[in-house]
Amino acid sequence: MASSALRQFISDCDWGELDYLLIDLPPGTSDIHLTLVQTVPVTGAIVVTTPQKVAIADAQRGLNMFQQPQVNVPILGIVENMAWFTPAELPGNKYFIFGKNGGKELAEKFNVPLLGQIPLIQSIRESGDEGKPVVINQDETTASAFRELAQQVAQQVAIRNASMQATKKVEIKV
Secondary structure (H helix, E strand, C coil): CHHHHHHHHHHCCCCCCCCCCCCCCCCCCCHHHHHHHHHCCCCCEEEEECCCHHHHHHHHHHHHHHHCCCCCCCEEEEEEEEEEECCCCCCCCCECECECCHHHHHHHHHCCCEEEEEEECHHHHHHHHHCCCHHHCCCHHHHHHHHHHHHHHHHHHHHHHHHCCCCCCCCCCC
């Protein structure tokens, strides 16, 4: 069902001229990932993980899948979400409740950029619930984390586009 919905989402919409189209996929290496790379040319993958060992293991499977020769989607980098917890009343404090630097270590292991570490901050959830992007938030800590991430993604896309041929849809032969 998810693969069919993704194909419909991509083919039945008039996207016009796009600079970027980011598609958030569920964790793992399911059919939906293969459907995506077989449906559209994918410039690159951004792997998002949390610092926990179980999440890192799942992210590593995703990295491995995209790097398989028959798939061969460039990894633009790693994002470590919920990298630490910072309460609003103690903005200088970092509590590593899910582990520390798991995404950073994964990026180093695979020799790909660490695009950003996003803290677990209540205002991020609140902004999302209100439909207000956190980058326009008055809290510079949260806004800067997302601005820096966006800058890193744009930079990696530019580097990838300058160094490689245009991406083609993946044709997996069984």
